[in-house]
Amino acid sequence: MNEPAELDLPVEGGTLRVLRFGRGPRTALAAHGITASGMAFGAMARRLPDEWTLFAPDLRGRGGSAGTPGDYGLDRHATDLCRLAEDLGAGRPVALTGHSMGAYIALRAAARRPELFDRLLLVDGGLPLPVPPGADLDAVLDVTLGPALARLGRTFATDQDYVDFFRAHPALGPDWNADIETYVRYDLTGPRGARRSKAREEAVRHDGRDLLASADLFAADLTRLSVPARLLHAPLGLLGQEPPMLRAAEVQHWTGRSPGLPAELIAGTNHYTILLGAAAKTVAERLVALIE
Known part of the structure; x- marks a missing residue:
């Protein structure tokens, strides 16, 4: 596939920038992580x-959709995904995937509007995250997101300075490649x-x-999920080391409660390189093969 086309597609209250990769007749829709982009x-x-086309929106507040008005929140993003699926699918269900926070958004969209989707691939996200009662959620975000959150309050003298900031990230630098730089x-x-x-x-x-506050809602989404x-x-x-975002005990627990959700550990990857490294080939293959 060549460089993506950039589209501005309607959602409630404005438009989303959507990257279109490919021009095939089969449609996939993808939701990105919390500080990422399509x-x-x-x-x-x-x-x-x-034969596939993948549409990857920049969610509200990110990328080319940074100026699209809120409200924010996972329900809002899931509603946006459903609107895009309705428009892009032209009456046919589309394949759906999401990475990190995008997996939670995709899960919510598929649980609420299953008729819009023919499959759902969750990539290192989508399972309820354990948060201690009464925890300061902003403090939890500061600890877990680390460099990804810190960069949002910074400016950089040059584009290369920004690239170098990412190259110093322990989960990205050792596996740096052209896709990450793009x-x-x-x-x-x-x-x-x-x-x-x-x-x-x-x-x-x-x-x-x-x-972080919606574990019960994600649990309900998982138990009622009807999409393959x-x-x-x-x-x-997220820092290229243990623990993983989804711990083995949590994966075992939730896949046990949701027998329609098999899990696969992708060896040699971290939270980012599962999508931005060589394992992207595996992710693509699993999406295509999910119901074939």
Whole structure:
């Protein structure tokens, strides 16, 4: 697949920037992570068969949709996904995938509007996250997201400074490749001398608090899920080391309660490289094969 086309498609209250990879007749829709963009799916999209088209929106508050009005929150994003699925599917169900926070959004969309989707692939996300009662959710976000959140309040003198910031990330630097660099450069905005991420911190924090506080809702979504589904998860976490985002005990618990959700550990990956590294080929293959 060549460079993606950039589309502005209608949702409630505005438009979303949507990256279209490919021009095939079979349609897939992909939701990205909390500080990411639709460009996170570039490596995966390139490995889909020619008969597929993958549409990857920049969610509200990120990428080319940074200026799309809120409200934010996972329900809002799920509603946006459903609207895109209705319009892009043209009366036929579409394949759905999501990575990290996007997996939770995709799960919610598929649980609420199963008629819109013919399959659901969750990539290192989608399972309820254990949060201690009464925890300061912003403090939890600061600890778990680390460098990903810290960059949102910073400016960078040059584009290369921004790239170098990502190259120093322990989960990305050792596996740096052209797909990661394209993803990073797509996220840049701002004037010369004060370059910054397109992602809005208010959107990220709003969505992060919502994600952490919604374990019961995700549990309900999993137990009523009727769309054919699969979970792919990484052995290493957001900093390229243990613990993973989805711990083995949690994967075993939730796949046991949701027999229609088999899980597969993708060896040699962390939370980011499961999608941005060589494993993108596996992700693409699993999406295509999920109901074939």
